[in-house]
Amino acid sequence: MSDQRDPDPYDALLLLSFGGPEGPEDVVPFLQNVTRGRGIPDERLREVGQHYFRFDGISPINGQNRALLDALRKDFADHGLDLPVYWGNRNWAPYLTDTLRAMVADGHKRIAVLATSAYASYSGCRQYRENLADSLAALEAEGLDLPRVDKLRHYFNHPGFVRPMIDGVLASLASLPEDVRTGAHLAFTTHSIPTAAADSAGPGGGAYVAQHLDVAQVIVDAIREQTGVEHPWQLVYQSRSGSPQTPWLEPDICDHLETLHGEGAPAVVMAPIGFVSDHMEVLYDLDTEAADKAAELNLPVARSATVGADPRFAAAVRDLLLERAASERGRTAERCALGALGPSHDLCPAGCCPSRAARPAAAGADSPYA
Numbered sequence: 001m002s003d004q005r006d007p008d009p010y011d012a013l014l015l016l017s018f019g020g021p022e023g024p025e026d027v028v029p030f031l032q033n034v035t036r037g038r039g040i041p042d043e044r045l046r047e048v049g050q051h052y053f054r055f056d057g058i059s060p061i062n063g064q065n066r067a068l069l070d071a072l073r074k075d076f077a078d079h080g081l082d083l084p085v086y087w088g089n090r091n092w093a094p095y096l097t098d099t100l101r102a103m104v105a106d107g108h109k110r111i112a113v114l115a116t117s118a119y120a121s122y123s124g125c126r127q128y129r130e131n132l133a134d135s136l137a138a139l140e141a142e143g144l145d146l147p148r149v150d151k152l153r154h155y156f157n158h159p160g161f162v163r164p165m166i167d168g169v170l171a172s173l174a175s176l177p178e179d180v181r182t183g184a185h186l187a188f189t190t191h192s193i194p195t196a197a198a199d200s201a202g203p204g205g206g207a208y209v210a211q212h213l214d215v216a217q218v219i220v221d222a223i224r225e226q227t228g229v230e231h232p233w234q235l236v237y238q239s240r241s242g243s244p245q246t247p248w249l250e251p252d253i254c255d256h257l258e259t260l261h262g263e264g265a266p267a268v269v270m271a272p273i274g275f276v277s278d279h280m281e282v283l284y285d286l287d288t289e290a291a292d293k294a295a296e297l298n299l300p301v302a303r304s305a306t307v308g309a310d311p312r313f314a315a316a317v318r319d320l321l322l323e324r325a326a327s328e329r330g331r332t333a334e335r336c337a338l339g340a341l342g343p344s345h346d347l348c349p350a351g352c353c354p355s356r357a358a359r360p361a362a363a364g365a366d367s368p369y370a
């Protein structure tokens, strides 16, 4: 156990996230960053940006990440872990390349990376690794000595991620009127992705859906143990984008609410297990769109909390970092995981979560960097 208190060889933690706009003038440039290289006209981006304009152009994601940074720094300080925590994003300031450059200037050589995405998939894992490779290439072109970056393993089934969600679902159930509570359905939601991306997610394929189903089962079992009620449940999807010709994971949460209503379900708890914080996909797609749909159907719904800056999640990040540090030192580390799938791999194998256009990706077996 003492082995898991030593951060060596790591000298810093980098929180790597999506980024989001912080005012109306940021919205189109942010969406240009997200959709770069796909030639989407600004006019269409302004349409896509309607979700953001409804909230004064402010995505909640940056505030969520600032709160998580505070929670991480507090957790590290409370546990005598003297490791600086930095923050960089894929699509908005503070940009990943700028943060990595600052980390190099501060003398960091061996960086553990926590991405704000818990599951395997191209969008949730490999794309972040590609962003890391792009940033390292930019620093290399500037003649800087490159740090080594290691991405911490997927944490979808880490107790520090799952337990706050169990409490969230229990709180949502408790918030429903008593006469509909016992019969309430649980709708676990995550970001829809193209079915082709789902098929090829993780080392053996299919990992995105399998991981969500495993987490959902753990939550359902925990709720049965605590309340004595086995709620009917299903994994459903939200936030689909892209061309209607391309198949994406279904059903959508709004269609699912209609189906459940048609089947006579008395109430639904929507549990966004696919997301780490209450960012725009949660506030718009669930709290606005799906909530409006439920109101139209006269179906009582509650939306459960994401982990956000829960201290148990901050502690889980420390655990993941110390676990990986131990295994990098060649020690056997305790690897916490709930559910049936067990702890995820440290290093993504070559070709894990492939994209259509193969691009270099750091922090995996096929990384061009050490």
Ligand SMILES: CC1=C(CCC(=O)O)c2cc3nc(cc4[nH]c(cc5[nH]c(cc1n2)c(C)c5CCC(=O)O)c(CCC(=O)O)c4C)C(CCC(=O)O)=C3C
Binding pocket: 018, 019, 020, 021, 031, 034, 035, 048, 059, 060, 061, 116, 117, 118, 121, 123, 124, 191, 192, 193, 194, 240, 241, 242, 274, 279, 280, 281
């Ligand atoms: C799996 C997944 C996660 C979870 C893992 C993770 O967290 O990384 C996620 C998170 C997020 N997605 C976000 C925002 C967007 N996602 C888009 C587009 C897309 N997402 C996809 C997948 C995912 N996305 C996919 C397959 C696309 C289409 C292709 C593409 O464009 O790559 C677009 C483009 C416009 C549109 O097509 O609607 C936007 C603006 C925000 C920020 C929210 C905020 O601002 O609070 C967050 C956290």
Ligand SMILES: [Fe+2]
Binding pocket: 191
């Ligand atoms: Fe997305």
